[in-house]
Amino acid sequence: MIKKSRVLIALLGGLASLLLVSGAHAGKPGDPVAGEMQAGLCGGCHGFDGNSPDASFPRLAGQYEMYIVKQIRDFQKGHRANNDTMAGMAAMVASLQDAKDIGAFFEKQPMAKKPIAPVDKKLAAKGKKLFYNGNPKSGVYGCVNCHGDRGMGKSPNIAVFPRIGGQHRDYLIKQLKDFKSNARANDPAGMMADIAKKLSDKEITAVSHYLSAQLP
Numbered sequence: 001m002i003k004k005s006r007v008l009i010a011l012l013g014g015l016a017s018l019l020l021v022s023g024a025h026a027g028k029p030g031d032p033v034a035g036e037m038q039a040g041l042c043g044g045c046h047g048f049d050g051n052s053p054d055a056s057f058p059r060l061a062g063q064y065e066m067y068i069v070k071q072i073r074d075f076q077k078g079h080r081a082n083n084d085t086m087a088g089m090a091a092m093v094a095s096l097q098d099a100k101d102i103g104a105f106f107e108k109q110p111m112a113k114k115p116i117a118p119v120d121k122k123l124a125a126k127g128k129k130l131f132y133n134g135n136p137k138s139g140v141y142g143c144v145n146c147h148g149d150r151g152m153g154k155s156p157n158i159a160v161f162p163r164i165g166g167q168h169r170d171y172l173i174k175q176l177k178d179f180k181s182n183a184r185a186n187d188p189a190g191m192m193a194d195i196a197k198k199l200s201d202k203e204i205t206a207v208s209h210y211l212s213a214q215l216p
C-alpha cells in the first residue's frame, strides 16, 4: 500500500510538472490585478479576500492558483458535480485566462488567522496523528505525504495537491463524505475516494478539527 502510494505520488508530481510546462506555453500566467475585478463575482460567498465567514463556502485565500483553475473547469465540465450553485457560478467564468487571473488573485490573499468554528483539542490531537501517520490498520496513507506539512500543500508547482490546512471544518467534512459516497469524483486516479472510503466518520471529524486550526 505504502509503496504503491509512493509510486503514485512520484508519478503525479511528474505529471503535474508536465502539465504545468505545457500549460505555461498555452497562455499567460494568471494576473492577480485583472483577477481582483473578476473575483468580485465570487466574494459574496467566498469573501472578497477569499476568507469566507461561512463553512458552506470554502476559503480560497492562499489556495494554489492552478488548483482553483482545475476546480472551476471541473465544475464547468461536470466532472465535479457535488454542488449546483457553484456549477452555475463556474459557468460564468468565460475563459481559461479569467480562471487563472481569479486564481492568481486568491492565491495571493493572506489566510485569516482564526478558524470560524471552535476546535476540540482532543479530537484535533487524534486528527493530527491520522494526518501524519495514517492508519496502518485500515491502510490509510498519511495525508501529509500529499498535502504537505500542516496541510499547507506542497508548492505552487505541484498544485494537484491542494492546501487543506486552515480550511473550514464543516467544508472539509463535507468533501471527505462526498469523496466517500462518490458525490465528488474529480480526484485524479480516484486517490481521494480510495482514502475517504477507508476513513470512519470519527476519523473524518477528527482530522477536520485538526486541519481547521492549521492557520499561518
Ligand code: HEC
Pocket: 038, 039, 041, 042, 043, 044, 045, 046, 056, 057, 058, 060, 067, 068, 069, 071, 072, 082, 083, 085, 086, 089, 090, 092, 093, 102, 162, 174
Ligand atoms: C452563490 C455562492 C457562490 C458564489 C458566488 C461562488 N461560489 Fe465557489 N463555491 C460555492 C460553494 C457552495 C462551494 C462548495 C461546493 C461543495 O460543497 O463542494 C464552492 C466551491 C468553490 C471552489 C472549490 C474550492 C476547493 O477548495 O475545492 C472554487 C475553486 C470556487 N468555488 C471558486 C469560485 C469562483 C472563482 C467564483 C466566482 C467566479 C465563485 N466560486 C463564486 C459557492 C459559490
Ligand code: HEC
Pocket: 005, 008, 009, 058, 070, 130, 131, 140, 141, 142, 143, 144, 145, 146, 147, 160, 161, 162, 163, 164, 167, 172, 175, 176, 186, 187, 188, 191, 192, 195, 207
Ligand atoms: C495520494 C495522495 C493523497 C493523500 C495521501 C491524501 N490526499 Fe487529499 N487530495 C489529494 C488530491 C490529488 C486532491 C485534489 C482532488 C481534485 O483535484 O479535486 C485532494 C483533495 C482533498 C480534499 C478536498 C480539498 C478541497 O479544497 O476541496 C480534502 C478535504 C482532502 N484531500 C483531505 C485529505 C485527508 C484528510 C487525507 C488523509 C486522511 C488526504 N486528503 C490524503 C491527494 C491525496
